[in-house]
Amino acid sequence: MINLQSQNSHLKSPKFVLLFLAALILGISACAAPQETQNNKLADDLKTAQQANSSLTLNKVTLEQANEKGETFWKVNSKTAVYSKDQKTVDVQKPVGKLFQDGKEIYDIQGDTGQVFQEGNQVFIKGNIVATDLKNGLVLRGNELEWRPKEDVLVVRNNLTGENKQVTASAKEARVFSRAKRMELFGSVVANVKDPVLQLRTEHLVWFVEQQKINSDQPTQIDRYKDKKVTDSGFADQVDVDLKTKIATLTKNAQLMPSDPPLQIESSLMSWNFPAQSVISPGPVKVFHRVEKVTMTGDQGRGDLEKKIFYLTGNVVGIGEKRQSQLNTDRVTWYLTNQTFDAEGNVVYKQLNPVFNLTGPRAAGELKNQTVTVKGDGGGGQVVMEFVPDENKGIFGQQ
Template identity: 45%
Template structure:
């Protein structure tokens, strides 16, 4: 049976006319043919060939159009299984997505279109491709939903999830459920439960806990996490918020703060919030009011209430500190106080330079002529037996 176009509004009436006039003969499944003698067991199904299904809005503009080489119609399900369906989804009379599949179950109620099967949906404007096993199009809500093992690809991003919701006018996509997103430039993987992709602005926004892996030459170089984050794919800057943490492999340090800007181009981590840097090998910890880590130079710049603590409880306090991690050298400025436990010593001055790990620190009084104050605390005499 061949039919070029089926209008949803008149589909049922047309079917009755076809049956009554026998203008074309529809195929009935074999089991139905066997039960023709029993009217109660008949299935009112017909098979159409070269079918076009379409729906228009109140002003006559198309909201979807689906073509299939073969489609089965039943009174209960309206259109059922369709072979090789190809569809076009419209918003404001313009194509927003092209859909195709090898086989799909099609359902519609005049306001929504449902496809079930191996779905491939493509945005012809920005090149986004979504693959999944269920598709739902709600044109009145400007909402396309692809569900059940989503795989999305684009020149900037590849993502897997359980569901993707697309707002076509906003060019916004929400991935949810076990989201794993890989950006190509910068080369980074993000893992979370909900990720917003603002396609036009080239931004990724995570509003729940997220983990990052940063790659160089397909090798992990840095890891990060935070309760929320925003990644600008254009500027290659990630802003990690709330309990943010970045672990660098070279130099081997952990950086913790409430909010950090992670620049992938310059490979710097910067924050204006209280910061803690922990050097894992030497077990040296530095805290400050704000700081910056320049990864290629392996240098950290700390400002405001700087406190450096070594593994033998030696401490260096100052207002500014430059930490050259590869040289194991620190340079401190402003209200410097150096203390060590064994032997118990305290040095006060204007500047200090040295190796905190080996407790080899030189404290100076500065250009003002201030003298370095050295305090030696003698051990308490041991009690005689």
């Protein structure tokens, strides 16, 4: 049932047209006659107006819509309202109002113009849209707003921006689901996180405002900033950012490229901890030093980017520049500042020039300069050196 109020008058009716006409007439003659006389006159005038099937204009009105339970869907105040000839819509000017869900106010809204639909229980507003979430302070701005209460969706599009105390975002369209407590952003999405200072770019982003989480199921780039400069960049087909813990999880084709140390880290899954400046990969990981041209791979990896140390475990393989040397072992601690490493467990070191192999329980050295020392463990573990007499054959089976 829709309820219209004009100035100080108030009338309810199950028919939308009757309500609007009643509000118009009451707005003109609210003080002219007793209520019973007004009602009798209204009945006659309503029939005449319906037969004429003409549009009507009303000033300073309040429009309301409720469901079958009597719960309010929306309430819109308008400077001017024009009722359509087909008696199905009302065009409003300078609408200001509230949106409701389950009988509770959830949004303040305003705009330049709008349309209220009798059928479908919908509200459209255009131009300079401002929609404010009354619970969490999220403010949406754009040029088009659509409220579909039965579907529990508020749509804001066309030059959309959204902002709260943690995040500012822009996109082509936003869809807010109040019961599910989430907002989905579509098309050229850019989200700027204030602490830590991050920027996410993708085509689809889901923002759980109350849970303080952001995720995307589309390829996403994350840039971390310091002093307005990008210090680290992450990429993945799926991204989850927890704004409370300040940890991002990168899944599927994940890649992280810190600037200092200058690494390229690749894995199917990695956790990027911004406050701790660390990265953890529970699965196979590849780490490439972009300056020194050294690559390390392993079944698992953990990097301390602040101390510039990377730890790899399980089937670790290290390869120096131009594949001149290779290290195989169980565990490696890689000191990125001076490019040295400590290796433990089943160490095999192969070198191309001069060609020889070293095996032992432990090793230390630098792959880039081919300065590696293989050591015993003091418990019976021996170091074995093997020379390869055929210098025309590479250590990796190449001619």
